[in-house]
Structures are given as structure tokens and as C-alpha cells.
Amino acid sequence: MANLSTRFFGLELKNPLVIASSGLTNSLENIKIFAESGAGAVVLKSIFEEEVYFEYEEMMRKQGGSHHFHEHLDYFDYQIKDENVKDYIRFISDVKEAVDIPVVGSINCISSGDWVQFASKIEAAGADAIELNLFILPSDLNKSASEASEFYLSTVKAVLAKVNIPVSVKISSYFSNLGGMVKELAEAGVAGVTMFNRFYSPDVDLNSLSLKAANVLSSPSEYVMPLRWIGLLAGRVECQLAATTGIHDADTAIKMLLAGADAVQLASIFYHKGPAYAKELLAEMEKWMDEKGFASVEEMKGKLSFTNAKNPGWYERVQFMNYFGEYNG
Amino acid sequence: MTVNTDYLKEQRGQEWRVELRKKIKNKDRLTIERVKMPEMDPMERIKYQDKEVNLGLTLDAAMREASRCMDCANPTCIEGCPVSINIPKFVKNIERGEILDAASTLKETSALPAVCGRVCPQEKQCEARCFYVEKMKKDPVAIGYLERFAADYERESGSMSIPNVEDANGVKVATIGSGPAALSFAGDMVKLGYDVTVFEALHEIGGVLKYGIPEFRLPNSIVDVELDNLRKMGVKFETNFVVGRTASVEDLEEQGFKAFFVGSGAGLPRFMNIPGENYNGIMSSNEYLTRVNLMNAADDSYDTPVLKGKNVAVIGGGNTAMDSVRTAKRLGAERAMIIYRRSLEEMPARVEEVKHAMEEGIEFINLHNPVEYFANENGRVNKMKVQRMELGEPDASGRRRPVALDEYVELDVDLVVVAVGVSPNPLIPSCMPDLEVSRWGTIEVNEDKMQTSIPQLFAGGDIVRGGATVILAMGDGRKAAESMHGFLKEKYNL
Numbered sequence: 001m002a003n004l005s006t007r008f009f010g011l012e013l014k015n016p017l018v019i020a021s022s023g024l025t026n027s028l029e030n031i032k033i034f035a036e037s038g039a040g041a042v043v044l045k046s047i048f049e050e051e052v053y054f055e056y057e058e059m060m061r062k063q064g065g066s067h068h069f070h071e072h073l074d075y076f077d078y079q080i081k082d083e084n085v086k087d088y089i090r091f092i093s094d095v096k097e098a099v100d101i102p103v104v105g106s107i108n109c110i111s112s113g114d115w116v117q118f119a120s121k122i123e124a125a126g127a128d129a130i131e132l133n134l135f136i137l138p139s140d141l142n143k144s145a146s147e148a149s150e151f152y153l154s155t156v157k158a159v160l161a162k163v164n165i166p167v168s169v170k171i172s173s174y175f176s177n178l179g180g181m182v183k184e185l186a187e188a189g190v191a192g193v194t195m196f197n198r199f200y201s202p203d204v205d206l207n208s209l210s211l212k213a214a215n216v217l218s219s220p221s222e223y224v225m226p227l228r229w230i231g232l233l234a235g236r237v238e239c240q241l242a243a244t245t246g247i248h249d250a251d252t253a254i255k256m257l258l259a260g261a262d263a264v265q266l267a268s269i270f271y272h273k274g275p276a277y278a279k280e281l282l283a284e285m286e287k288w289m290d291e292k293g294f295a296s297v298e299e300m301k302g303k304l305s306f307t308n309a310k311n312p313g314w315y316e317r318v319q320f321m322n323y324f325g326e327y328n329g
Numbered sequence: 330m331t332v333n334t335d336y337l338k339e340q341r342g343q344e345w346r347v348e349l350r351k352k353i354k355n356k357d358r359l360t361i362e363r364v365k366m367p368e369m370d371p372m373e374r375i376k377y378q379d380k381e382v383n384l385g386l387t388l389d390a391a392m393r394e395a396s397r398c399m400d401c402a403n404p405t406c407i408e409g410c411p412v413s414i415n416i417p418k419f420v421k422n423i424e425r426g427e428i429l430d431a432a433s434t435l436k437e438t439s440a441l442p443a444v445c446g447r448v449c450p451q452e453k454q455c456e457a458r459c460f461y462v463e464k465m466k467k468d469p470v471a472i473g474y475l476e477r478f479a480a481d482y483e484r485e486s487g488s489m490s491i492p493n494v495e496d497a498n499g500v501k502v503a504t505i506g507s508g509p510a511a512l513s514f515a516g517d518m519v520k521l522g523y524d525v526t527v528f529e530a531l532h533e534i535g536g537v538l539k540y541g542i543p544e545f546r547l548p549n550s551i552v553d554v555e556l557d558n559l560r561k562m563g564v565k566f567e568t569n570f571v572v573g574r575t576a577s578v579e580d581l582e583e584q585g586f587k588a589f590f591v592g593s594g595a596g597l598p599r600f601m602n603i604p605g606e607n608y609n610g611i612m613s614s615n616e617y618l619t620r621v622n623l624m625n626a627a628d629d630s631y632d633t634p635v636l637k638g639k640n641v642a643v644i645g646g647g648n649t650a651m652d653s654v655r656t657a658k659r660l661g662a663e664r665a666m667i668i669y670r671r672s673l674e675e676m677p678a679r680v681e682e683v684k685h686a687m688e689e690g691i692e693f694i695n696l697h698n699p700v701e702y703f704a705n706e707n708g709r710v711n712k713m714k715v716q717r718m719e720l721g722e723p724d725a726s727g728r729r730r731p732v733a734l735d736e737y738v739e740l741d742v743d744l745v746v747v748a749v750g751v752s753p754n755p756l757i758p759s760c761m762p763d764l765e766v767s768r769w770g771t772i773e774v775n776e777d778k779m780q781t782s783i784p785q786l787f788a789g790g791d792i793v794r795g796g797a798t799v800i801l802a803m804g805d806g807r808k809a810a811e812s813m814h815g816f817l818k819e820k821y822n823l
Binding site: 075 | 751796
């Protein structure tokens, strides 16, 4: 039987299957099933800075902007945040008590303010690591690329200064120099980088001529973007890498490991097949490894990365000219 | 509260009102400038914690101001008052010099006119709905000043009127708490003939009016006179009585109380939960103001101590923050600062309070927010780190929201008062398991009736709203009294 153990989040994992932060990891019952089904680690649902802001806005909206409540609600965001943080801390403790796999706390923040303090509370609650889910949509036309990068780096550095447990970062692909950004994050001291975060996206409703939410769950075809970047960066940056988005089966997970991922993070497929699917997926990975003669994940990891592949040009190729010249549908 | 338009019309049609309207032409009324409130000199007044800043109008000034009122056919000012005071009627009584009648008019619907005349944000309520503002874009009639004048005049005249009270019906009801909501409720219920007892946990009646608002804004003696008025109407007061500890609601029911109004307020301080907030020398505005206002800590002859600082920072921008920082100044602070994360324009404090604070030398450090406190070797706060803010888009309150910048400043401080809001007192909800409460500890009520999940229990004020103004709490008390009366009438065939 192949040895599936690996390292991510600066931690030893019994296998590379990490349950990504999602609504599913907001439930102790689900997390118990994931653990029983053999998952290597679980990232708890992020506590969202934005959620607090929206809840705060909702409270004020209910008061109709009445001046009677301006004083009472003036700092109520602190109260909401405090309650949310308390609930989250309690949840971390409950999960840690219930399962024996690494438990990763997750923070989704859009500013580098006092959310940084929250990282120490996650650590104190017993989390094995922290995943920072950082994202600002670079839609401000007056902000330079370097300002956006500075936000990520300063937030990461501030959190690293506060905690002793490993910190990883889950990022999007929206960087003007993605590879350089990952390198800088690694140099700042993060234990790992997960690529790529999947966001709420807008769509157009043709019937009502209005905007609506696009599909929330990923589709299998989305795996190619993280595959490219895992392949390009594996072995070339000083941190571990995890792939996420579009990984719906064992084959895609294996592809990511071959490209150089240390771990894979999955969520959408479990919405379709339930938490117990983790067991099946791991069995399929193991079967493939046995068939191909890989004794361990370590042995296969990065075999087809940019650094190790015989034809690394595939990772850098972006134009279709020749491909379509030969493509007949 | 709903406004009885027929009653207003009938009152407006009284001969004396008709004659008074004819006495001065409207165009002449419009030319009169709004009165200015005489104030104690700022450098003199900061020497005293218990001397009122506003000195009140003279009779002449009040009558002249009252003559600005147009006695509108559609008095929109009343719609702006949470307790529906018949504003034109009391103002016109002042104009004709019948000040005691003006005071009686106030007491028709308000249990605390001298209080409201001092602490209500009239500029956002009745005065904001005044004809002068809505139609003429001019300064409103100074309704708040006139309310205070009428109440003070009556008190000083020595002939306080006692509102009519119906024959006793023998039904015992109680309030839990003695703040503005409970007192307003008590006043209305006693008028309806109920046997009303007010239970107060502290040694003084008045709730936030006593422990929260400093005497330079609302002298305790003024509150006491209003309380005495309620006492004369038949309201009974029990101090040092903690419902839920001294006796439970069930115990009181066994003693014959048929229904209760919970007005136990929001006295639980909130903090920001930032690093260093537990150092000595950092306290809530509740603690600071209660020590000074209720326990006389500023007076060395009293046992209650209070920390005094040279460099005092007060966090927040509401009236409580203004009360705290102005108290600190009066207790000898060399540098008394407001640290507020929005700009002056977004401050929830009354404009008058901000103006008074500025006159008294309070330093306003706006667009800054504390992020960490530091202490000396004894654990006493000696420094704070504040983050610069800028204003973003308007939030749901209509005010521009603060957005943090990556810029920090350090300030030397030796006393910090945190005035960022309060939470409901948890005792009553915690000892009544069937009582429905929100996630934030407020009691859930049917908003039309102020009735809780326990039918004989009504509630209002900050224990329901989390935090609001004195007058809104009074409005709740009135609404609860009306619906409790309906409930008891039906239940006991009164």
C-alpha cells in the first residue's frame, strides 16, 4: 500500500486530502464524517470580516437610520465581531476535541486592521494552523498593483508576528505578477500557499434583466488554472503549495500532486457526493499509485512540475495558434 | 404614540388660541430671531461638576420665543415627539403668560418635562419638524428651551400641579427599574388608577438619569422634583430592591402584583476588546460616570474613589462620551480628549453638547481609532496607539463609515474612558427562562404593545432597544402602559 503522508500548513498530514473551508466545515457532524473517512486535515469555514460589516449594516437598516440609535450602534460592529469570534473560538475547541486530524482555522479579511488580533485567539483555542483567506478585488482604478501587494504582505507579516502556529495563505490569481507574489509571501514566512480561491461571481439573469449570483460550486474544468501555477512554482518558491478549485475526483488530485502540489483542497465535490466521498477518493488515489508503482506521495510529488517535466514549455505556453491549426473539433 | 387630531383641533379652536393668533401677524412672527440660551462662562463652569451649563430663559425671553410659533393647523412638531406632547398648546400658553398652564399641558403626556427639556435631542425631533425648518429653512422655535422653561417656572413657583388621577382600582402593577421608560409608564398607570410600585436595584431612583447624565447637564435635584411629583400622584418607590435577587417576579406575583413593566435598562458596559484594554486606568463610561454622578466620587468627603487623570482619552462620539470627557475636565484633566473614528459631522452626540465641550477646551481627535494600550511597570495605562481613519461611503445610518488607514499615532494617556455603547442588563432575562430574548440580550416584545413572551410582562426602553434616547424610552413606557391597561381590563373585567 502506498504511503500517502505529506506535509502542508507546516504540519505532517496522513494524506494530501484537505477539506477546504466551506459551509460544510461549519458543522461538527460533517467534520466528524470527514475525519472518519480519512481526510488529512480540515480547514474550518472562514470567519468573514465582511459578514460582520453586513450584519452591522443590517442592524442599522432595521432602525431606518433613526438618530435615536446612532449612539447605540456607533460601535456595534465591535459587539458583532466579538460575538462571532467567541462562537468561532468555541467551535475550534469543539472540533479539536471531536477529531484527531489537524484543524486549521481560517480568517477572511479585507483589511489589515484589528482582525490580525483574531489570529492569536485562533491559536489559543487550539487550532493547529491558520489559513488566511485574503482578497481584495482590484477594482479601484486609482490603486497601483504595488499597493494591493502591500496589503497582502503587511497583513501576513502582522499575523506571523502574532502567532507561533504555521500560517498559510489562500490567494486568488488576480495578481499582476502572481509568481513573484507567491515568492514574496514565502519569503515573508508563510508555511504554504493555496491556489486559487474561488469567489462569489456575478452573472446576468436574462429573464429579469438583472444581476444574480453565478454558480457557487466549481466545475471540473476549472482545475487547469491551478494546475498550471502549481506546476510553474513547485520547487521554485520556499513554501509548500496546495491546489484547489475544480478538483472533483482522484485523477485531478493526482494530477495536482504530479505537478508539484503538497496537498489538495476540495469542497465542491463534497456538496455533490457528501463528506463520506473522501474515503472513496483516497482509495482511488491509492489504487492509481499502486498501479503506477508509486510507493509514496513524496515519490510522485512534482514529477511533472516545470522543473522536472521533460517538456516544461507546456506550462508557459499561452497561445493556441498551432494547437488550433491542428484541431479539427 | 398616535396623535388625536380631533383633540388637537378642538384645543386649537379655543377662543384664547384664536385671539392669540390674531394678536401678531405671521409675517411679524417670522422676523423674530430665535432666542439664545444663556450659559455659564466656560472657564468658570469647568470648576464645578454640579453647576448647570445652561441657565434657562427669562420670562420675557420665553414669551418672545413662544410668539414665534405660528400655532400651525397641522402641527408637524407633535409628530416629531415620541410622547406626543401638545406642543402648540404649551407654547401658546407661554406666549400669553400662562406658564403654569403650559406646564400642565406638558404633564398631560410627559412624566418628566424638566428632564426632557434638558436632555432630549429636540433638534432632531420636534424642532426638526417645526414649520420654520420644514417650510422656511429657518431656525425652529426653541421648543426644548421652552419646555424646560415651563417646567422650571412651575417648580420655582412653588405651585406644582399634580395631574388628575382616576379612582384607585386596587390592581397592583410594578416596574422593574426606575429609568425614563419605567417612570413614564408609572406616571400613566397611576393616572389610570393603578397601584404602582417602582422597584429599583440602586439606592437612588432615576436610573440613567441619575447615574448616567452628569449634573452639569441634568441636576439630580431636577430629577428629584419630577420623582416627587410622581410620588404625590401615588407612585410607590422601593430602592435597593433587585428583582430577580431580593425577590423574584413569582414572589411579587404572590404578593398580588398582576403585571410588570421591565425597564431595567442597558447598564452593561461594552468594550472594544483590543490589546491592553484590561490595564488599570481604563474603564467604561458607566463606571466612571456612576462613580461621579451617583456615588459623589468627585467629593473627597465621600468614600467612593475615582481615578483622576492628567491626560484623559475618552473613546466614542456620543453624548455619553461628551459627558465623560467634560467630567474629566471638571475633575482636573490638563488634556481631555475625545478619540472618535469618524469626523465631527458624524458624531451622534447632540450638537449643543459638542459645542459646550469645545468651549470647555476639550480636544477632539477625530478620524482616529484606538488599536492598543500600553502600561507602565505598575500596570497603569500610560500610552495608547491610535490608527488613522478616513471616511468611506455612507452606511445604512446615512453617515459615512470609517475606513482604517495603515497609519498610527501614539498618545500619552493616564486615564481612558471607553464610551462605545452599552448592552442590556442581563439579570431579568437570565432569571426568567420563558422570556424570549434576542442574541444581543434585549427582550423581544410585540412592538405595537410592548408585550413580551410572558403575557403579564411588558418591557420598554434600553432593555428592548439595546440603547436609545431618553424620550424614546419614555414613549415605550407610555405605549406599554396603554396596552397593559387593555390587557388587565380584559383579564380582570376592570
